[in-house]
Amino acid sequence: MEGDIYRMAFGMTTWDGLTPQYISSGSATIRAGRDIINFGTVPAIGCGLTGPVDCRGSTQIFGGAFRTAGLVVHNDPRDITLISAGRDIIYGNMTVAGPGNLIVEAGRNVYQGDSGRFTSLGPLFNLTPETRNGGAGISVLTGVGAGGPNYDAFASLYLNPANRADPAFPLVHPNNEGKVVHTYDAELTTWLSDRYGYKAESPQAALAYFDALSPIERGIFVRLAYYDELKAGGREYNEPESPRFSSYLRGRNAISVLFPEKNANGEAISYTGDLTMFGGSGVRTLFGGNVELMVAGGQTLIGVGSVVPPSTAGVLSLGSGDIDIFSLNSVLLGQSRVFTTFGGDLFIWSVRGDINAGRGSKSTAVYQPPRRVYDVYGNVTLSPPTQNTGAGIATLNPIPEIPPGDIDLIAPLGVIDAGEAGIRVSGNVNLAALQVLNAANIQVQGEARGIPLPPVVNTAALTTASSATSAVVAEVAKMAERVRPKPADIPVIVSVRLLGFGTQP
CATH class of the missing domain: 2.160.20 (Pectate Lyase C-like)
Structure with missing residues (x-):
């Protein structure tokens, strides 16, 4: 066109x-x-x-x-x-x-x-x-x-329950190659029921009905699952109990499937x-x-x-x-x-x-x-x-x-x-x-x-530092007092005035 x-x-x-x-x-x-x-x-x-x-x-x-x-x-x-x-x-x-x-x-x-x-x-x-x-x-x-x-590749991987990873092994383990943490077969069944009134009896039946839809219709659900997968991966990054704590692996895997770097012929x-x-x-x-x-x-x-x-x-x-x-x-x-x-x-x-x-x-x-x-x-x-x-x-x-x-x-x-x-x-x-x-x-x-905590001022440390400073100042004052020269003894000066010799002849 x-x-x-x-x-x-x-x-x-x-x-x-x-x-x-x-x-x-x-x-x-x-x-x-x-x-x-x-x-x-x-x-x-x-x-x-x-x-x-x-x-x-x-x-x-x-x-x-x-x-x-x-x-x-x-x-x-x-x-x-x-x-x-x-x-x-x-x-x-x-x-x-x-x-x-x-x-x-x-x-x-x-x-x-x-x-x-x-x-x-x-x-x-x-x-x-x-x-x-x-x-x-x-x-x-x-x-x-x-x-x-690439809606088809994403659906093939993330909508089939057979592709669910074994939680006993890390996602990068060879036993989980080509697997995903979560598959969206249950969500697909609900979506088909709400949108088309189709009651799937099994995940395979739901996937078969989904594959028969037009690419535009399939894309609507794939995008919903894609954003859910990215959100779950972002939350795992800050979840200490998650096996992917501090890792973006789950989200990056989803991105690489929906937007691959190369096509089927190996071309970029x-x-x-x-x-x-x-x-x-x-x-x-x-x-x-x-x-x-x-x-x-x-x-x-x-x-x-x-x-x-x-x-x-x-x-x-x-x-x-x-x-x-x-x-x-x-x-x-x-x-x-x-x-x-x-x-x-x-x-x-x-x-x-x-x-x-x-x-x-x-x-x-x-x-x-x-x-x-x-x-x-x-x-x-x-x-x-x-x-x-x-x-x-x-x-x-x-x-x-x-x-x-x-x-x-x-x-x-x-x-x-x-x-x-x-x-x-x-x-x-x-x-x-x-x-x-x-x-x-x-x-x-x-x-x-994920929000960094504001810096907290250690008031106890400030108090300790202030006390130490005061002690040093006091000690310096004492030392200055000890080394100050003492005043020398000042002699008493007595003034005597002779007024006369009396009346004796």
Whole structure:
């Protein structure tokens, strides 16, 4: 496949007063052999406020103010929208309403600049206000090369229970060659039941059903298992009772399987490409749905220090979804943010770079308006917004009803820097890196591992030193007193005055 896609608008969102109207078809598959440029971006000409409006899409809107293009509406949790480019995706804008998955994949770079956004609106109907879930997940993959991640190799190794290692031997022992610590056959059975309604009678039956799915569908579960494996490997690093304590072996093995250095013919595979966002760019799920950023060939830039982003920018899970980030090089936030705000967990693994929380303002309000929810009977409820502030890295629970979220940050060859923006954790935190900087700017409500303790002043030693100094001073004073010369005896001088010799003749 060759060729580019330029300035394509798919689906539209309009407003009649304050009520949004969604005009779109179902899920879509959009592929380009080379680049996708300005996808879903509103053209500068032909989008007036009234009258017929043609925004170069497949639909014309008559009347009303046009606002955004790039919309798909999913009606089934199994719906998948795929946007795939063999090389680069530049300024992509896509909004997905309903459940399912939005997958954005580029062989090289995804460059969003200051205006590219991927957003999941959540369910249009039957939304549960208390849990704020059910929305589509968003996966952004960059630098994965022409063939993409090796999902088949990962599934063959990690989904077959026969490949489980013998815990009596170390993972590097010859008896465990080609084995893994944990296989995800039980998780696969549950996933197939939840997503497809398939009740597997055995792990082999589940694996056979899984193999019959399309590569895009298989990739959804493989990425879930991949991030779980990386997280488990990062936690083992700080677990003294683990046989892989202070070792990244488990995580590195998973990386080498999903992103091998050579293909089946022994030829080197090149992974090159960055994810670049700053200004108003971001990835957001508003009512559930996980966010996955997989940058296999470069750097993950979520913000820059010289541009103050709006409160809607960054990587945000405003529902109950998790955020998982894998990056070959550094993950840099600048003045932006990576937040979960309704109980989701947050995970970042940088293979050979740093994780920097940036220098964003702690007073910025991350605002989300309340949303009216209608059930099938016409009953109206209000899904309450959560008030969140700041920048940096955080799992927030601003009200007691929200469950805590954990944070795992892993940088085996780099530095974790809380920066000025800080790291806030409503649950437990696990950090593993060569060095952790600005640890005083890390706030944890649960258990903390990997955070260096602040230096403690030994007051007893200071007291002892002070006493010794006082004793020395006193002794010196005594010695000075002993060697001081004594004053010589001063003779008494008596003055005698002769007044006369009397009256004798």
